[in-house]
Amino acid sequence: MKLRLQLFEFEDLPWFPGMIRAGMMDYLRFMISTLGTYQPIVPLLRAALLQTGQTQLLELCAGAGGGTAGILHRLHTTGLPAAQVCLTDLYPQPSAWRLLQQTTSGLTFAEAPVDATAVPTNMPGLRTVFSAFHHFPPAAAEALLADAVRQKTGIGVFEGAGKHWLELLLACTVLPVVQLLITPFIRPFSLSRLVFTYLIPLIPVFTIWDGCVSILRMYPPPQLLALAHCADPEGTFHWQAGVVRHWWGPQVTYLIGTPAETGA
Structure with a gap:
């Protein structure tokens, strides 16, 4: 699928309720972590860290931090025991990040909002963007990459899907059923997550829309x-x-x- 549509996602809107956004992010974190979505790119990340001589990943647009713990653990066990991750987001989720921090060595986070297109110069590390680059229209996406170039940090952008019609079909059919089945097992427990999944199903409805739009907005x-x-x-x-x-x-x-001067 080569078509790219710059539609809107509810989670991007500043007025969108934080409680619903958090419920959607918790679901994504659970799925990405459970399925090991980003495990195949760990060798690429490891090579980039070695090429740049860095040990820290600066994760932009981190959401609830889905998959981060698994990536960091894999880096630790494949020759980079000093690897660290710092989580950042324009809409920080420190409560979710603290939960990850309790079980993940080498993980820190920034509580203040961080704009991925203009990262403060005092935040070092190889920049990463997981499951979020599609949120940026071309001008903003270019600005995000240009900021990394300007600060000579290195950057990795990763989307946990291919751009296929089958992915779109799954987002509309199978994944909503999965979301209803797994929500009681997502931790930390949240009564509001249950209410807005089952009694007033705003989280599943907005997840379906945003999931489909994400695929349509992806850059091949x-x-x-x-x-x-x-x-x-x-x-x-x-x-x-x-x-x-x-x-x-x-x-x-x-x-x-x-x-380029690193010899990559």
Whole structure:
């Protein structure tokens, strides 16, 4: 599917209720962590860290931090025991992040909002964006990449899906049923999450819409590379984009850029 539509997602809207947004993010965190969605890109992250000489990942647009613990653990067990992650977001979720921090060595977070297109210079690390780059229209996406180029930090952008009509069909049919089945098992427990899933099903309804729009807004690899080259007209970074596949089928779309002088 090459079509890209710049539709809106409810979770992006500033007036959208934080309680509903948190419920949606908790569901995504649970699914991404349980399925190990981003495990296939750990070798790419490990290589980027080694190329840039960094040990910290600065996760932008972290949401509820889905998959972060598994990625960090895998980095620790594949030759990078000093690896760390700092979670940031324009809408921080410190309560969810504290839960992760209790069981994850090397994880920190910033409680203040962080704009991914203008990251403070005192926040070091190889930047990562998981499941969120599609939220940015082309001009903002280019600005996000350009900020990483300007600060010479390196960046990795990852979307836990391929851009296919089958993914869209799953988002409308199978995944809503899964959400209804797993919600009681999501931790930490939240009464509001149960209320707005079963009694007043706002969380599932908005999740279906946002999930479908996410796929339609995704940038395929050629478009990711085009954005990267616009953000880095001088060619100071080495860029690679593509798709990696889980052994059981699902795909992860990625873009990675590292400063060229590092020898990448």
